[in-house]
Amino acid sequence: MNLVFLGPPGAGKGTMAGRLADDLGIPHISTGDMFRAAMANETELGLKAKAIMAAGDLVPDELTIAMVKERLSEADAQKGYILDGFPRTIPQAEALDGFATIEKAVRFDVERDILIKRLSGRRVHKPSGRIYHVEFSPPKVEGKDDETGEELIQREDDKEDSIRNRLKVYDDQTAPLIDYYEGKGNLVTIDAAPAPDEVFGELKRVLA
Ligand code: AMP
Secondary structure, three states: OEEEEEOOOOOOHHHHHHHHHHHHOOOEEEHHHHHHHHHHOOOHHHHHHHHHHHHOOOOOHHHHHHHHHHHHOOHHHOOOEEEEOOOOOHHHHHHHHHHOOOOEEEEEEOOHHHHHHHHHOEEEEOOOOEEEEOOOEOOOOOOEOOOOOOEOEOOHHHOHHHHHHHHHHHHHHHOHHHHHHHHHOOEEEEEOOOOHHHHHHHHHHHHO
């Protein structure tokens, strides 16, 4: 099954994509994670993406499309995949249709004030990618990773100015994809406001 997860930052796409990928045995392909890995490895792509990402803007379509096209040609993606954070613009969606067949686009629907709360409270243990939330899923010791005791950080783009910009970029450039997939007849919408277990249950129901 080839799936696209659509929705604003903070909607929980990454968390649900990780769980569903484990469940179905298919890869979770997050363009945000791929760019963060490129940044950490200081590749040419990573260096290009760094300032753009910190501001919450979008990496240019041609770079993003080329990266995804290559990723989808890898062996593990031949039985299906979950795309999380791609496509994010109409040109990306059109390009994707040229090299992939998407069976369903799942839209994660959440109110704006919940998104802002989720994003601004998010903390990350960078070496492992473990995610916490100061209020909804706090670490045992404030500011420290449960397993290693190492420092948690706040993603540069989870700071207030950047969050505001990411939500605007979503409204301007990504929200039109809802109509795009609706027009193709393969959009399903789930309420992503409840706690993770409940959202996961709904996700499995709409895909069954
Ligand atoms: P995410 O982890 O999905 O919130 O993505 C973090 C950042 O990576 C975004 O704010 C963009 O700067 C960049 N990014 C991720 N996916 C894309 C995409 N499909 N197109 C352009 N930029 C992207």
